[in-house]
Amino acid sequence: MTSHALTLIGNAETNPLKTAHIERVCQRLEIPVDPHWLAEDEACDLFMDSPLTSLEVTQQVRESLSGTAIDAACTATRGRRKKLLISDMDSTVIDQECIDELGDAFGVGPQIREITTAVIKGEINFSEALRKRMLLMKGMDQHLLESVYRDRLTIKAGARTLVQTMSHHGAYCILVSGGFSFFTSRISERLGFDDDKGNELIFEDGILTGAVEEPVLGRIAKLTILNELCDQKGLQLAEVLAVGDGANDIMMIQAAGLGVAIHASESLKEVADAFIDHGDLSALLYIQGFHKSQFVTS
Structure with missing residues (x-):
């Protein structure tokens, strides 16, 4: 062989x-x-x-x-075919960064995007950057989040096929994001993930307070979730596929048996087992040896 x-x-x-x-x-x-x-x-x-x-x-x-x-x-x-898929959300399975879209809708887009860009490149601490961006959105009405989800977010090519195919072939699929559970829950259900994790926004009377529940879900939490799932399901790290696009995904990408950077920052590509610059998320199925006839596209 x-x-x-x-x-x-x-x-x-x-x-x-x-x-x-x-x-x-x-x-x-x-x-x-x-x-x-x-x-x-x-x-x-x-x-x-x-x-x-x-x-x-x-x-x-x-x-x-x-x-x-x-x-x-x-x-x-x-062991090419993995039994656990752990995926980032923003700019990984959706085309946008949710917090940037919220900033645009609330009129603070440029300030938010400047911080987000630095986070993706690994230039500033994620948790502190999230807190700064949340303060910029203090006072946002919850209805605005609903409209951002409905009107601004689009699914990346191949995302549903990746999740549906791996799930059909027995893998457990989880969406883990440094973004917000408000969005992860909706995107997870839409794509067919088994579970999702994200940061919890704090509202008072339907208005954002400018804070999230602590501790912030960042790169360490993503790794912790990966390890806990392996323990719960009796899996080895070699049986895990992790995919993401930014510095916040580095630790889970390094830990997974197959860590893939998709249209990613250089800091993540440097530590990934593989990176996809041109194709879509269905490439992750080919890397595992799936024939296109085995893809689930319903």
Whole structure:
């Protein structure tokens, strides 16, 4: 049995995976051109034994595919399919940062976004940044949150397919966010997660007080939730898939057997086992060896 699976991922409609891409990779790695297609013109596995680590293989492949819109990830063939999915929410399974959208709706968008950008890059402490942003939104009516959810938030491509497919094949799926449970509960139900965790907003008579319940759910809490779930379900860290986009996800991405950074900050990509720059969240299914015919899209 080969020890590693190298997965190449394109987009059949906009950036098809071509034989030329595969040949270029195989030449670089000095392996036979023997693709196992997961989806025609979109994704394939190349099985190999290599003295290189998965990250070293991926780096060589990315160099050989420079200038293309093809993603690549190398994983161990043993235990490819994970039994626990733990996912961030903002800019991971939805296209927006909820707190930025709230800021825009309340008229303090630029101030909020400046802090959010620094948080994603890992330049400032998440908990303190959240408290500062909450103070800027003191006095917001709860109805405004409802309108932001209804009118401003959109689901990322592949998100529902990822959750539904992993759930169908027996994985436990949880949405864990440094954002707000007001949104995680709704997004979780919409996508089919088994559970969700987020920060609790504090209201008085339907008005935001400018605070959240302590302690703030940040990067340490995400890791704690991951570890507690593994203990509860008798799982090893190797059986976990974690996905996120920002510095607040670093600890859970590092701990998971497969930590994936999706359209992510450089600080997260540096510690991830794999990162997706071009594709959508369905890429995480290909990385686990799922054939497109096994995707659940209902």
